Amino acid sequence: MSAIHCHQLCKTFKQGDEIITGLDHVDLTIETGEFVCLSGPSGSGKTTLLNAIGGLDTPDSGEIHMGDIRIDQLERGALADMRLRHIGFVFQAYNLIPVLSAQENVEFVMQVQGVSAQERARKAREILQEVGLEGMEDRRPAQLSGGQQQRVAVARAIVSHPDLVLADEPTANLDSVASAHLMGLFASLNEHHRITFVISTHDKRVMGYARRLIGMRDGKIISDETQ
Amino acid sequence: MAVFRLNFNTLLTLSWRNLWRNYRRTGIMLGAIAIGVWAMIFMTALMRGMVDDMLNQGIRNLPGHIQIQHPDFLDDPNVVNSIAEPSGELLLVLKQSGTKRWATRIKVAAVIASERETRGINLLGIEPDAEADISGLPALISEGRFLETNQDKGIVIGAKLAERLETRLGKRVVVMSQDPDNNLSERGFRIVGIYRAKMPGLEEFNVYTARDTLQQLLHIEGRVSQIILVDEDYREIEPLYEKISQATPPGLDTRTWYQIDSYLAAMFNMMDGFVLVWVVIIFLALSFGLVNTLVMAIFERIREIGLIQALGMRPALIVYQILLESLLLLLIGLAIGNSLAVATVKPLESGLDISIVAEGMAMMGVSSMLYPNLTLYDMVLANSVVIILGILTSILPAWRAASLDPVRALNTN
Ligand SMILES: Nc1ncnc2c1ncn2[C@@H]1O[C@H](COP(=O)(O)OP(=O)(O)OP(=O)(O)O)[C@@H](O)[C@H]1O
Ligand SMILES: [Mg+2]
Numbered sequence: 102m103s104a105i106h107c108h109q110l111c112k113t114f115k116q117g118d119e120i121i122t123g124l125d126h127v128d129l130t131i132e133t134g135e136f137v138c139l140s141g142p143s144g145s146g147k148t149t150l151l152n153a154i155g156g157l158d159t160p161d162s163g164e165i166h167m168g169d170i171r172i173d174q175l176e177r178g179a180l181a182d183m184r185l186r187h188i189g190f191v192f193q194a195y196n197l198i199p200v201l202s203a204q205e206n207v208e209f210v211m212q213v214q215g216v217s218a219q220e221r222a223r224k225a226r227e228i229l230q231e232v233g234l235e236g237m238e239d240r241r242p243a244q245l246s247g248g249q250q251q252r253v254a255v256a257r258a259i260v261s262h263p264d265l266v267l268a269d270e271p272t273a274n275l276d277s278v279a280s281a282h283l284m285g286l287f288a289s290l291n292e293h294h295r296i297t298f299v300i301s302t303h304d305k306r307v308m309g310y311a312r313r314l315i316g317m318r319d320g321k322i323i324s325d326e327t328q
Numbered sequence: 329m330a331v332f333r334l335n336f337n338t339l340l341t342l343s344w345r346n347l348w349r350n351y352r353r354t355g356i357m358l359g360a361i362a363i364g365v366w367a368m369i370f371m372t373a374l375m376r377g378m379v380d381d382m383l384n385q386g387i388r389n390l391p392g393h394i395q396i397q398h399p400d401f402l403d404d405p406n407v408v409n410s411i412a413e414p415s416g417e418l419l420l421v422l423k424q425s426g427t428k429r430w431a432t433r434i435k436v437a438a439v440i441a442s443e444r445e446t447r448g449i450n451l452l453g454i455e456p457d458a459e460a461d462i463s464g465l466p467a468l469i470s471e472g473r474f475l476e477t478n479q480d481k482g483i484v485i486g487a488k489l490a491e492r493l494e495t496r497l498g499k500r501v502v503v504m505s506q507d508p509d510n511n512l513s514e515r516g517f518r519i520v521g522i523y524r525a526k527m528p529g530l531e532e533f534n535v536y537t538a539r540d541t542l543q544q545l546l547h548i549e550g551r552v553s554q555i556i557l558v559d560e561d562y563r564e565i566e567p568l569y570e571k572i573s574q575a576t577p578p579g580l581d582t583r584t585w586y587q588i589d590s591y592l593a594a595m596f597n598m599m600d601g602f603v604l605v606w607v608v609i610i611f612l613a614l615s616f617g618l619v620n621t622l623v624m625a626i627f628e629r630i631r632e633i634g635l636i637q638a639l640g641m642r643p644a645l646i647v648y649q650i651l652l653e654s655l656l657l658l659l660i661g662l663a664i665g666n667s668l669a670v671a672t673v674k675p676l677e678s679g680l681d682i683s684i685v686a687e688g689m690a691m692m693g694v695s696s697m698l699y700p701n702l703t704l705y706d707m708v709l710a711n712s713v714v715i716i717l718g719i720l721t722s723i724l725p726a727w728r729a730a731s732l733d734p735v736r737a738l739n740t741n
Contacts, residue, residue: 152735155638157638157734157735158733158734158735177642177643178642178643178644181637181640181641181642181643182640182642183640184638184639184640185639185640185641186640188640190638190639192635192638192738195631195635195738196635197635198342198632198635198636199349199632200342200345200346200349201341201342201345205341209338209636209639210639210640212335212337212338213335213338213639213640213641213645215335257639
């Protein structure tokens with residue numbers, strides 16, 4: 102699994118009679134091991150782009166390649182497997198399964214992957230410690246603050262070292278210390294495990310970590326700078 | 329399926345916890361399933377008990393589970409169509425067959441006369457000590473005594489007949505019939521006992537004497553009309569029937585109760601169908617609640633379903649998860665329902681007095697005591713129907729949940 106290549110991606114949404122542009126002829130190539138930030142005003146298409154890359158949403162037209170695979174043409178089951186094996190997701194909101202504890206949420210993906218119980222538990226505890234949630238393993242999402250929930254989601258996204266992490270505003274609910282810690286963690290995983298990161302954000306400090314900064318507006322890429 | 333096994337624990341955890349998320353709804357549904365299953369099993373046990381009683385009654389009136397007789401006897405119950413008392417191989421097999429009880433009897437048309445009245449009757453010459461098992465008559469004696477030996481000189485008549493003849497216990501009656509040579513034979517008897525039958529119709533016609541006494545009267549020493557066999561259970565007489573029909577000398581006719589009485593046979597055969605229909609009807613009522621519960625449970629967690637799909641759970645696994653949730657619900661409901669059914673039927677097995685409602689049903693051969701009959705077969709049937717149809721009805725909601733669009737599901741409020 103390697104480079105992501107998007108070619109002429111278009112996506113529109115219908116809302117009543119109105120047709121809303123989500124993505125407008127987006128061309129984008131992201132190499133393996135890149136650390137990319139998507140920025141842009143609200144409604145500019147960041148989430149829509151992440152969803153398309155992650156195989157959650159199929160574009161109206163255009164192509165998405167991940168390595169040799171054209172993921173916009175995969176069937177649902179195969180897409181699910183691809184997400185399970187290769188991609189870690191942090192969603193903008195509603196990230197956790199409410200009936201599972203923090204640790205169980207982190208273990209969930211590994212469990213579906215078929216990782217043994219012992220290894221799952223060990224990895225989950227390690228990563229929860231890493232994101233600063235030691236001692237909160239057994240709490241249910243409802244017993245955690247928004248920021249803590251977000252960190253559980255991050256832990257789940259990175260715990261099995263996927264090829265690609267797609268994070269939609271991962272620091273939105275975090276204070277500056279916590280977000281700095283999280284970005285440090287992302288940067289180190291990127292550096293040592295060559296995990297590709299694509300992060301959407303409004304946060305200038307987060308953008309500071311990016312080695313490539315993509316600006317969006319009205320579903321188009323309006324700037325693409327490598328720092 | 330391999331994927332399913334791999335993820336079984338995950339699915340089980342999710343299903344179990346989701347089930348208890350909404351205590352109230354789950355509780356109500358469990359109650360509904362439990363009551364439904366209870367109704368299935370309890371009512372079936374009552375129905376079985378009632379039909380069992382009707383069949384037993386019917387078989388007692390035939391009487392017997394198996395009858396051996398002259399091939400023409402059933403069509404023409406004439407004294408000419410008699411058979412020899414069992415001997416040789418048949419006697420040996422009868423003694424060793426493990427049948428609960430067997431006896432011979434004579435049955436002829438006769439006329440009975442008191443000082444005032446004369447009536448046509450069905451005259452039976454019986455072996456008194458077998459009669460408790462065969463027709464249950466000894467228990468029905470309301471006045472006087474039952475016949476005591478095969479040579480008893482007394483006669484037992486029904487209360488209704490006594491009324492018609494304007495006679496009573498201890499009085500003498502004259503009985504007239506034909507011997508095989510068409511000679512009129514007659515004899516006086518003293519009424520030693522009066523019985524009351526559950527089916528009042530019989531009281532007027534069946535009159536009982538001892539077998540040997542009747543043989544003498546009809547000049548047919550050593551001959552009888554029928555050999556009657558009663559086994560432990562009228563449902564399982566095939567093996568006995570096999571053995572007996574093989575040992576019966578050629579020229580005799582061996583029949584089971586269901587061959588003799590097609591009405592009883594039909595009642596017996598239709599019972600299983602009735603039970604199935606009843607169980608399915610209750611299930612249909614339950615299925616609305618079940619589907620509603622599942623749909624509500626899914627509706628409440630659309631975002632979560634979107635999330636687990638997004639994380640890479642295959643749609644098939646989501647279907648399994650919801651089916652598993654439904655199965656858990658059904659299993660708990662069944663456990664409660666079955667316990668409830670057993671707990672309520674068991675104490676009633678010693679008999680339920682339904683005399684208040686039974687009077688009108690006496691004609692159909694229903695007695696005033698109802699003995700519910702809880703069978704393993706019916707319990708297995710009810711449980712299987714609930715589980716199999718329950719899972720089938722859950723497939724549609726589960727499949728719809730699995731085909732939700734993950735992005736849209738995630739963005740639902
Ligand atoms: N399911 C949907 N139905 C209708 N319109 C949608 C839907 N999803 C996105 N849109 C629209 O598509 C456009 C792009 O939305 P998107 O969520 O990608 O923006 P964004 O850059 O992530 O914004 P934000 O920073 O607020 O998260 C917006 O105008 C949005 O209203
Ligand atoms: Mg967004």
